[in-house]
Amino acid sequence: MNDMPSALHAHLGYWLRIVSNAVSHSFARKVEAEGVTVAEWVFLRMLHDVDRTAPTLLAERMGMTKGAITKLADRLVEKELVERKANPDDRRAQTLALTPAGRALVPRLAALADRNDAAFFETLEPRERVEMERLLRKIVSTHGLTGLATD
Template identity: 65%
Template sequence: MTISHLEDHLGYWLRLVSNAVSHSFARQVEALGVTVAEWVFLRTLYNYDHRSPSLLAGQMGMTRGAITKLADRLIAKSLVTRTADPEDGRAQTLALTPEGRAKVPVLAKLADANDAAFFDALSAQERAALEQSLKSLITRRHLSGIPTN
C-alpha cells in the first residue's frame, strides 16, 4: 500500500500559507495589545453603535460564552463597554469605547499591509483566481463564521 506524502495534499499547502499569514499578523496586533480574535471582535463591532452579545456571536460564528470571554478581556483593556440594553433592561449590549473605535483603523492598516506583504507576489489575475477559488469552496461547502485564530 502506498501512503501519500504530506505535500500531496492541497490542504497542506493551504495551511502552510495560512499559518505564515496568520502568525505574521498575530505578532503585529499583539504588539499593539490585542489578539487576532480580539481584533476580529473589534472590527465586527466597529460597524455598530452597540450590539447584543448573541447577535455578535451569530455574526462571528462563535458561542455566546466565547463572545462573553472576548468582551470581558476587551472591557479590561478599556476598548469595549457593556451596558444594559435600552430596549430591554434584562439584556446587555456591547459597544466600542472611543479608544476601541480609534484602534480599529490602526489595526485595519496592519491587516492590509500584512495581506499585501504576502499576496503582492501574485499577479492581479493570480490573486483574483485564488480568491475566487477559495470563495467557491466556501460556498460549495457551506462554510461560515469568521476565522479568529
C-alpha cells in the same frame, strides 16, 4: 495495486496550511504588539460595523458561543476598548459598543491586516489574486463553511 501512501506535498491542504499558518502567525504577532489577540481584533472589527449590538447578535455573526463572546467582551472591557450598557428596550439585557479608544484602534489594526496581506500576496499578479480569492470563496460556498477565522 499501489500501497504507497500519497506524498504529503501532493495535498493542496498541505500548501494551504503552510500559507495560512505563515499569514496568521505574522498577523498575530503584529496585533499582539498593539495589545490585542486576533480573536479580539475580529471582535473589534465586527463591532466597528454597528453602533451598538447585543452580545447574542455578535456571537451569531462571529459563529461563536455567547460564553466565548462574553469572555472576549470581558477582556476588551478591561482594556477599555469596549463598553457594556444596559439595553434600553430590555433592562435585563446588555449591549456592546466600541469606546473611543476601541474605535480609534480598529483602523490601525485594519492597516496592519492590509500590510500583512500585501507582504504575503504581493508575489501574485492582480489577476492571480482575484482568481485565488474566487477559488477559495467557491470552496467555502460549496462546503457551507461558516464562522470567522479568529485563531
